[in-house]
Amino acid sequence: MSVPTGVREATDADWAAIWPIWREVVEAGETYAYPLGATSEQARGWWFDGSRVTVLEEGDRVLGSAKMGPNRPGRGAHVGTASFMVDAAARGRGIGRRLADDMVAWHRGQGFAGIQFNAVVETNVAAVRLWQQLGFEVVGTVPRAFDSASHGRVGLHVMYLDLARPHVSSRP
Known part of the structure:
Protein backbone atom coordinates (compact mmCIF):
# COMPACT_ATOMS: atom_id res chain seq x y z
CA MET A 1 0.00 0.00 0.00
CA SER A 2 1.44 3.35 -0.96
CA VAL A 3 1.35 6.38 1.30
CA PRO A 4 -1.00 9.25 0.44
CA THR A 5 1.05 12.07 -1.04
CA GLY A 6 -0.72 14.81 0.86
CA VAL A 7 -3.43 17.38 1.00
CA ARG A 8 -3.47 20.07 -1.65
CA GLU A 9 -5.93 22.63 -2.91
CA ALA A 10 -8.27 21.17 -5.49
CA THR A 11 -8.57 22.47 -9.03
CA ASP A 12 -11.51 22.27 -11.41
CA ALA A 13 -9.75 19.32 -13.05
CA ASP A 14 -10.11 17.34 -9.78
CA TRP A 15 -13.90 17.26 -10.04
CA ALA A 16 -13.76 14.14 -12.26
CA ALA A 17 -12.12 12.28 -9.34
CA ILE A 18 -14.20 13.90 -6.57
CA TRP A 19 -17.57 13.29 -8.27
CA PRO A 20 -17.66 9.47 -7.83
CA ILE A 21 -16.83 9.89 -4.12
CA TRP A 22 -19.44 12.63 -3.72
CA ARG A 23 -22.10 10.56 -5.50
CA GLU A 24 -21.36 7.40 -3.47
CA VAL A 25 -21.42 9.23 -0.13
CA VAL A 26 -24.60 11.18 -0.86
CA GLU A 27 -26.50 8.31 -2.46
CA ALA A 28 -25.72 6.08 0.55
CA GLY A 29 -28.09 8.36 2.47
CA GLU A 30 -26.22 8.20 5.78
CA THR A 31 -24.26 11.43 6.19
CA TYR A 32 -25.33 14.31 3.92
CA ALA A 33 -28.68 15.93 3.20
CA TYR A 34 -27.86 16.83 -0.40
CA PRO A 35 -30.69 15.80 -2.76
CA LEU A 36 -30.49 12.25 -4.10
CA GLY A 37 -30.04 11.91 -7.84
CA ALA A 38 -28.06 15.14 -8.25
CA THR A 39 -26.24 15.60 -11.51
CA SER A 40 -22.49 16.06 -11.64
CA GLU A 41 -22.93 19.75 -12.46
CA GLN A 42 -25.34 20.32 -9.56
CA ALA A 43 -22.97 18.57 -7.17
CA ARG A 44 -19.97 20.48 -8.50
CA GLY A 45 -21.81 23.74 -7.81
CA TRP A 46 -22.50 22.70 -4.22
CA TRP A 47 -18.94 21.44 -3.54
CA PHE A 48 -17.09 24.16 -5.46
CA ASP A 49 -19.22 26.97 -4.04
CA GLY A 50 -16.43 29.48 -3.49
CA SER A 51 -15.10 27.67 -0.43
CA ARG A 52 -11.52 26.39 -0.19
CA VAL A 53 -11.63 22.83 -1.56
CA THR A 54 -8.85 20.32 -0.91
CA VAL A 55 -8.06 16.77 -1.97
CA LEU A 56 -5.83 14.09 -0.50
CA GLU A 57 -4.09 11.95 -3.10
CA GLU A 58 -2.30 8.66 -3.27
CA GLY A 59 -0.27 8.77 -6.45
CA ASP A 60 -2.74 10.15 -8.97
CA ARG A 61 -5.84 8.82 -7.15
CA VAL A 62 -7.99 11.15 -5.04
CA LEU A 63 -8.91 9.42 -1.75
CA GLY A 64 -10.88 12.24 -0.15
CA SER A 65 -11.91 15.85 -0.38
CA ALA A 66 -12.86 18.63 1.99
CA LYS A 67 -14.35 22.08 1.60
CA MET A 68 -14.08 24.87 4.14
CA GLY A 69 -14.70 28.52 4.76
CA PRO A 70 -16.86 30.86 6.82
CA ASN A 71 -19.92 29.25 8.39
CA ARG A 72 -21.98 32.42 7.91
CA PRO A 73 -21.38 35.69 6.07
CA GLY A 74 -20.91 39.09 7.64
CA ARG A 75 -20.92 39.17 11.43
CA GLY A 76 -20.70 35.37 11.58
CA ALA A 77 -17.72 35.05 9.26
CA HIS A 78 -15.22 34.69 12.12
CA VAL A 79 -16.44 31.10 12.66
CA GLY A 80 -15.54 28.56 10.01
CA THR A 81 -17.11 25.33 8.83
CA ALA A 82 -16.13 22.37 6.69
CA SER A 83 -17.41 19.24 4.96
CA PHE A 84 -15.53 16.03 4.21
CA MET A 85 -15.92 13.03 1.92
CA VAL A 86 -13.62 10.00 1.80
CA ASP A 87 -13.65 7.24 -0.80
CA ALA A 88 -15.28 4.15 0.74
CA ALA A 89 -12.31 2.01 -0.30
CA ALA A 90 -9.91 4.29 1.61
CA ARG A 91 -11.83 4.61 4.89
CA GLY A 92 -10.08 3.58 8.09
CA ARG A 93 -6.69 4.74 6.80
CA GLY A 94 -6.57 8.16 8.43
CA ILE A 95 -7.60 10.09 5.31
CA GLY A 96 -10.28 12.04 7.21
CA ARG A 97 -7.80 12.87 9.97
CA ARG A 98 -5.27 14.26 7.53
CA LEU A 99 -7.91 16.34 5.79
CA ALA A 100 -9.12 17.53 9.21
CA ASP A 101 -5.63 18.50 10.40
CA GLN A 116 -18.76 24.93 13.70
CA PHE A 117 -20.22 21.86 12.07
CA ASN A 118 -23.93 22.45 11.60
CA ALA A 119 -25.10 18.93 10.83
CA VAL A 120 -23.08 15.90 11.93
CA VAL A 121 -25.38 12.88 11.74
CA GLU A 122 -25.39 11.26 15.20
CA THR A 123 -25.24 7.74 13.73
CA ASN A 124 -22.06 8.65 11.83
CA VAL A 125 -20.05 7.41 14.81
CA ALA A 126 -16.67 7.45 13.02
CA ALA A 127 -17.03 11.14 12.22
CA VAL A 128 -18.36 12.05 15.67
CA ARG A 129 -15.45 10.17 17.27
CA LEU A 130 -12.88 11.85 15.01
CA TRP A 131 -14.22 15.34 15.68
CA GLN A 132 -14.28 14.70 19.43
CA GLN A 133 -10.71 13.38 19.32
CA LEU A 134 -9.71 16.62 17.62
CA GLY A 135 -11.33 18.70 20.35
CA PHE A 136 -14.80 19.39 18.92
CA GLU A 137 -17.70 19.35 21.37
CA VAL A 138 -21.34 18.51 20.71
CA VAL A 139 -23.05 21.76 21.68
CA GLY A 140 -26.52 20.59 20.74
CA THR A 141 -28.49 17.97 18.86
CA VAL A 142 -31.53 18.59 16.71
CA PRO A 143 -33.70 15.50 17.22
CA ARG A 144 -34.90 13.53 14.19
CA ALA A 145 -33.53 16.18 11.80
CA PHE A 146 -31.89 13.73 9.36
CA ASP A 147 -33.67 10.91 7.52
CA SER A 148 -31.00 8.17 7.48
CA ALA A 149 -31.44 5.49 4.82
CA SER A 150 -30.77 2.72 7.37
CA HIS A 151 -31.75 4.21 10.74
CA GLY A 152 -34.76 6.37 9.91
CA ARG A 153 -34.96 9.80 11.49
CA VAL A 154 -31.94 10.52 13.67
CA GLY A 155 -30.42 13.59 15.29
CA LEU A 156 -28.02 16.09 13.82
CA HIS A 157 -25.25 17.26 16.12
CA VAL A 158 -23.99 20.81 16.08
CA MET A 159 -20.29 20.53 16.94
CA TYR A 160 -17.83 23.29 17.78
CA LEU A 161 -14.07 23.69 18.13
CA ASP A 162 -12.79 26.80 19.94
CA LEU A 163 -9.62 27.73 18.07
CA ALA A 164 -8.29 29.59 21.12
CA ARG A 165 -7.49 26.12 22.48
CA PRO A 166 -4.47 24.22 21.11
CA HIS A 167 -5.15 21.86 18.19
CA VAL A 168 -5.05 18.16 19.02
CA SER A 169 -3.07 16.72 16.11
CA SER A 170 -3.79 13.19 14.97
CA ARG A 171 -0.11 12.58 14.35
CA PRO A 172 1.99 10.96 17.13
Whole structure:
Protein backbone atom coordinates (compact mmCIF):
# COMPACT_ATOMS: atom_id res chain seq x y z
CA MET A 1 0.00 0.00 0.00
CA SER A 2 1.44 3.35 -0.96
CA VAL A 3 1.35 6.38 1.30
CA PRO A 4 -1.00 9.25 0.44
CA THR A 5 1.05 12.07 -1.04
CA GLY A 6 -0.72 14.81 0.86
CA VAL A 7 -3.43 17.38 1.00
CA ARG A 8 -3.47 20.07 -1.65
CA GLU A 9 -5.93 22.63 -2.91
CA ALA A 10 -8.27 21.17 -5.49
CA THR A 11 -8.57 22.47 -9.03
CA ASP A 12 -11.51 22.27 -11.41
CA ALA A 13 -9.75 19.32 -13.05
CA ASP A 14 -10.11 17.34 -9.78
CA TRP A 15 -13.90 17.26 -10.04
CA ALA A 16 -13.76 14.14 -12.26
CA ALA A 17 -12.12 12.28 -9.34
CA ILE A 18 -14.20 13.90 -6.57
CA TRP A 19 -17.57 13.29 -8.27
CA PRO A 20 -17.66 9.47 -7.83
CA ILE A 21 -16.83 9.89 -4.12
CA TRP A 22 -19.44 12.63 -3.72
CA ARG A 23 -22.10 10.56 -5.50
CA GLU A 24 -21.36 7.40 -3.47
CA VAL A 25 -21.42 9.23 -0.13
CA VAL A 26 -24.60 11.18 -0.86
CA GLU A 27 -26.50 8.31 -2.46
CA ALA A 28 -25.72 6.08 0.55
CA GLY A 29 -28.09 8.36 2.47
CA GLU A 30 -26.22 8.20 5.78
CA THR A 31 -24.26 11.43 6.19
CA TYR A 32 -25.33 14.31 3.92
CA ALA A 33 -28.68 15.93 3.20
CA TYR A 34 -27.86 16.83 -0.40
CA PRO A 35 -30.69 15.80 -2.76
CA LEU A 36 -30.49 12.25 -4.10
CA GLY A 37 -30.04 11.91 -7.84
CA ALA A 38 -28.06 15.14 -8.25
CA THR A 39 -26.24 15.60 -11.51
CA SER A 40 -22.49 16.06 -11.64
CA GLU A 41 -22.93 19.75 -12.46
CA GLN A 42 -25.34 20.32 -9.56
CA ALA A 43 -22.97 18.57 -7.17
CA ARG A 44 -19.97 20.48 -8.50
CA GLY A 45 -21.81 23.74 -7.81
CA TRP A 46 -22.50 22.70 -4.22
CA TRP A 47 -18.94 21.44 -3.54
CA PHE A 48 -17.09 24.16 -5.46
CA ASP A 49 -19.22 26.97 -4.04
CA GLY A 50 -16.43 29.48 -3.49
CA SER A 51 -15.10 27.67 -0.43
CA ARG A 52 -11.52 26.39 -0.19
CA VAL A 53 -11.63 22.83 -1.56
CA THR A 54 -8.85 20.32 -0.91
CA VAL A 55 -8.06 16.77 -1.97
CA LEU A 56 -5.83 14.09 -0.50
CA GLU A 57 -4.09 11.95 -3.10
CA GLU A 58 -2.30 8.66 -3.27
CA GLY A 59 -0.27 8.77 -6.45
CA ASP A 60 -2.74 10.15 -8.97
CA ARG A 61 -5.84 8.82 -7.15
CA VAL A 62 -7.99 11.15 -5.04
CA LEU A 63 -8.91 9.42 -1.75
CA GLY A 64 -10.88 12.24 -0.15
CA SER A 65 -11.91 15.85 -0.38
CA ALA A 66 -12.86 18.63 1.99
CA LYS A 67 -14.35 22.08 1.60
CA MET A 68 -14.08 24.87 4.14
CA GLY A 69 -14.70 28.52 4.76
CA PRO A 70 -16.86 30.86 6.82
CA ASN A 71 -19.92 29.25 8.39
CA ARG A 72 -21.98 32.42 7.91
CA PRO A 73 -21.38 35.69 6.07
CA GLY A 74 -20.91 39.09 7.64
CA ARG A 75 -20.92 39.17 11.43
CA GLY A 76 -20.70 35.37 11.58
CA ALA A 77 -17.72 35.05 9.26
CA HIS A 78 -15.22 34.69 12.12
CA VAL A 79 -16.44 31.10 12.66
CA GLY A 80 -15.54 28.56 10.01
CA THR A 81 -17.11 25.33 8.83
CA ALA A 82 -16.13 22.37 6.69
CA SER A 83 -17.41 19.24 4.96
CA PHE A 84 -15.53 16.03 4.21
CA MET A 85 -15.92 13.03 1.92
CA VAL A 86 -13.62 10.00 1.80
CA ASP A 87 -13.65 7.24 -0.80
CA ALA A 88 -15.28 4.15 0.74
CA ALA A 89 -12.31 2.01 -0.30
CA ALA A 90 -9.91 4.29 1.61
CA ARG A 91 -11.83 4.61 4.89
CA GLY A 92 -10.08 3.58 8.09
CA ARG A 93 -6.69 4.74 6.80
CA GLY A 94 -6.57 8.16 8.43
CA ILE A 95 -7.60 10.09 5.31
CA GLY A 96 -10.28 12.04 7.21
CA ARG A 97 -7.80 12.87 9.97
CA ARG A 98 -5.27 14.26 7.53
CA LEU A 99 -7.91 16.34 5.79
CA ALA A 100 -9.12 17.53 9.21
CA ASP A 101 -5.63 18.50 10.40
CA ASP A 102 -5.19 20.56 7.23
CA MET A 103 -8.64 22.14 7.68
CA VAL A 104 -8.01 23.13 11.31
CA ALA A 105 -4.56 24.53 10.44
CA TRP A 106 -6.06 26.52 7.55
CA HIS A 107 -8.80 28.00 9.74
CA ARG A 108 -6.22 28.95 12.39
CA GLY A 109 -3.97 30.50 9.76
CA GLN A 110 -6.88 32.51 8.38
CA GLY A 111 -7.66 33.91 11.84
CA PHE A 112 -10.99 32.16 12.47
CA ALA A 113 -12.13 32.08 16.13
CA GLY A 114 -13.70 28.65 15.91
CA ILE A 115 -15.10 25.94 13.64
CA GLN A 116 -18.76 24.93 13.70
CA PHE A 117 -20.22 21.86 12.07
CA ASN A 118 -23.93 22.45 11.60
CA ALA A 119 -25.10 18.93 10.83
CA VAL A 120 -23.08 15.90 11.93
CA VAL A 121 -25.38 12.88 11.74
CA GLU A 122 -25.39 11.26 15.20
CA THR A 123 -25.24 7.74 13.73
CA ASN A 124 -22.06 8.65 11.83
CA VAL A 125 -20.05 7.41 14.81
CA ALA A 126 -16.67 7.45 13.02
CA ALA A 127 -17.03 11.14 12.22
CA VAL A 128 -18.36 12.05 15.67
CA ARG A 129 -15.45 10.17 17.27
CA LEU A 130 -12.88 11.85 15.01
CA TRP A 131 -14.22 15.34 15.68
CA GLN A 132 -14.28 14.70 19.43
CA GLN A 133 -10.71 13.38 19.32
CA LEU A 134 -9.71 16.62 17.62
CA GLY A 135 -11.33 18.70 20.35
CA PHE A 136 -14.80 19.39 18.92
CA GLU A 137 -17.70 19.35 21.37
CA VAL A 138 -21.34 18.51 20.71
CA VAL A 139 -23.05 21.76 21.68
CA GLY A 140 -26.52 20.59 20.74
CA THR A 141 -28.49 17.97 18.86
CA VAL A 142 -31.53 18.59 16.71
CA PRO A 143 -33.70 15.50 17.22
CA ARG A 144 -34.90 13.53 14.19
CA ALA A 145 -33.53 16.18 11.80
CA PHE A 146 -31.89 13.73 9.36
CA ASP A 147 -33.67 10.91 7.52
CA SER A 148 -31.00 8.17 7.48
CA ALA A 149 -31.44 5.49 4.82
CA SER A 150 -30.77 2.72 7.37
CA HIS A 151 -31.75 4.21 10.74
CA GLY A 152 -34.76 6.37 9.91
CA ARG A 153 -34.96 9.80 11.49
CA VAL A 154 -31.94 10.52 13.67
CA GLY A 155 -30.42 13.59 15.29
CA LEU A 156 -28.02 16.09 13.82
CA HIS A 157 -25.25 17.26 16.12
CA VAL A 158 -23.99 20.81 16.08
CA MET A 159 -20.29 20.53 16.94
CA TYR A 160 -17.83 23.29 17.78
CA LEU A 161 -14.07 23.69 18.13
CA ASP A 162 -12.79 26.80 19.94
CA LEU A 163 -9.62 27.73 18.07
CA ALA A 164 -8.29 29.59 21.12
CA ARG A 165 -7.49 26.12 22.48
CA PRO A 166 -4.47 24.22 21.11
CA HIS A 167 -5.15 21.86 18.19
CA VAL A 168 -5.05 18.16 19.02
CA SER A 169 -3.07 16.72 16.11
CA SER A 170 -3.79 13.19 14.97
CA ARG A 171 -0.11 12.58 14.35
CA PRO A 172 1.99 10.96 17.13
